[in-house]
Amino acid sequence: MPLLSAAFAHPAAAALAAGAACAYGALAGWHTRVTQPQARAILSAAWVLHLLVLITSLLTHPVRFGFGPAISITAWLLLTVYLVESRLYPQMRARWVLAVMGMAAVLVALVFPGSHYPQLPSHWMPLHWALGIAAYGLIAAAVVHAWLMQRAEKAMRLGKMPETAMPILTLERLTFRFVGAGFVLLSATLLAGAWFSEMINQQVVWNHKTAFSVLSWASMGVLLLGRWRLGWRGRTAVRMLYISAGFLLLSYVGSRFVLEVVLQRA
Structure with a gap:
């Protein structure tokens, strides 16, 4: 129960996370039945929703961070790389795998939002986190x-x-x-x-x-x-x-x- 209460402590972030997970899930389920432009549009929509989830979560106070948000940010960065590369190399095909990974990452971060950091030990600590992620x-x-x-x-x-x-x-x-x-x-x-x-x-x-x-x-x-x-x-x-x-x-x-x-x- 504490995990569920933490997951829905911020309704806006929870709603965006649900939308991103649904977009990823739709692509994972329909990837063989949609055209290349349609798949790219769904993946781009999921990417935008995922980004909004991250921004909303990081702007909350006090800041929360842990293994769930780390996985979510990593998945978003991976999806960013794929969206750029798929423009340069149209023959690259990994949409289904990335959609499943993205959906899992968003849901894990929703259920496990991490620990509160009411006061960071150093103002430079976010730089360490950013480099690591x-x-x-x-x-x-x-x-x-x-x-x-x-x-x-x-x-x-x-x-x-x-x-x-x-x-x-x-x-x-x-x-x-x-x-x-x-x-x-x-x-x-x-x-x-x-x-x-x-x-x-x-x-x-x-x-x-x-x-x-x-x-x-x-x-x-x-x-x-x-x-x-x-x-x-x-x-x-x-x-x-x-x-x-x-x-x-x-x-x-x-x-x-x-x-x-x-x-x-x-």
Whole structure:
């Protein structure tokens, strides 16, 4: 019951979230029966509603944040990347997956809106959050591109690769561009986190979130180094990316999920 009361504490945000979830759900259910322009229009409407949900939630006082809003913002950033890329590469097809992810993310953030932050320990703390969420979004985009690359490779081996499909080499190049950009942002996030921790606690605090973040950063660095020096590609590179993304997911989202849901603590 506390979760439900928190979810509907702000009726405007709840109504927008319901609208965004319905738009995502409509596309997920009808993606095989709508034309490309219709699918893009539905996805764009869901994107706008999702953005309004985020703006409404972040403008509430006191500010709430947690694993639910983090997942929701990450999904919105991922959808933004797809909408831009689908203009550049019309053959890219991931609408159904993104629609399901978007619907799930909006509903998770609605039910688990996070903890109250009546007073932030530093005015620069939102910058740390923004860097971290941006890193989440870029690495999530890399994971989706890697999944599309694996699916294309499987179709090619089975002789079912359509002529209009996106070239595998293009997907691979885009994957590593997102990995590189995500690594840079994750590095900035760790540096900002260490600075804030030392400024507030007079020392760098090591916990589960920090440990998993460093593991993600290190494994991503190994992936980029292996790609540069050893030419890693295919399954080896994709598995390394999945491991790094898994560590990153466990860092903030995983630790906050345990605190907010399992332990029922802020």
